[in-house]
Amino acid sequence: MTAMNLAASQRPVPSRAFAMAAIGGLACAFVIGKVLPVTLDTVSGVLAPLCATAAEGSPLDKVEPIGSYALPNVPGKRVTIVRVSYGPGGFSRPHRHAGSVTAYITKGEIRSQLGGGPVETFGVGQSFFEPPGSTHLVSANASMTEPAELIAVFVADEGAQLTTFLE
Incomplete structure (x- = not known):
């Protein structure tokens, strides 16, 4: 086993909670990406x-x-x-x-x-x-x-x- 493979095999496996948080974060990022451009345009226009x-x-x-x-x-x-x-x-x-x-x-x-x-x-x-x-x-x-x-x-x-x- 090479040093690279050994290091990879010793990395902790993400927990289910972490995976769910990552999926939730990506889902939120997607929603924000769809809504935020309108919101930022509105906010920047109002706040200029x-x-x-x-x-x-x-x-x-x-x-x-x-x-x-x-x-x-x-x-x-x-x-x-x-x-x-x-x-x-x-x-x-x-x-x-x-x-x-x-x-x-x-x-x-x-x-x-x-x-x-x-x-x-x-x-x-x-x-x-x-x-x-x-x-x-x-x-x-x-x-x-x-x-x-x-x-x-x-x-x-x-x-x-x-x-x-x-x-």
């Missing part, structure tokens, strides 16, 4: 205005779509989830959002100011809420040396432009 943050404060600033789903129990409404990452010193210029937004901080600290209210700083595990149409004057990484990140959950009308930057 959000992605303009990249050149604002730091080259590391970005908005990544996580998902977008019609709400079957609320006809005409959609929930959209995005990850907003700010590099050190990163920020978004003043803007407003269609619908309601809840932000949850997952990394670092975020400074936020809504419609003339106080500037507040939120850390990991904290959240804040933006009522529909409120003006988000400050949305920024509180640190000049560390990155910050939040997950934003939008609930808005189907087809609404989620973010409008103010001039």
Whole structure:
């Protein structure tokens, strides 16, 4: 028996659970492959205005779509989830959002100011809420040396432009 054959004969045989998981994963990949192109087109079209943050404060600033789903129990409404990452010193210029937004901080600290209210700083595990149409004057990484990140959950009308930057 050659070393190659010996090594092959000593490999563990996949368990039935592993095989079932692999088959399930392939089935899910097939379904996602059929559905995802439409979903990504929808999400990217809806989120395009959000992605303009990249050149604002730091080259590391970005908005990544996580998902977008019609709400079957609320006809005409959609929930959209995005990850907003700010590099050190990163920020978004003043803007407003269609619908309601809840932000949850997952990394670092975020400074936020809504419609003339106080500037507040939120850390990991904290959240804040933006009522529909409120003006988000400050949305920024509180640190000049560390990155910050939040997950934003939008609930808005189907087809609404989620973010409008103010001039």
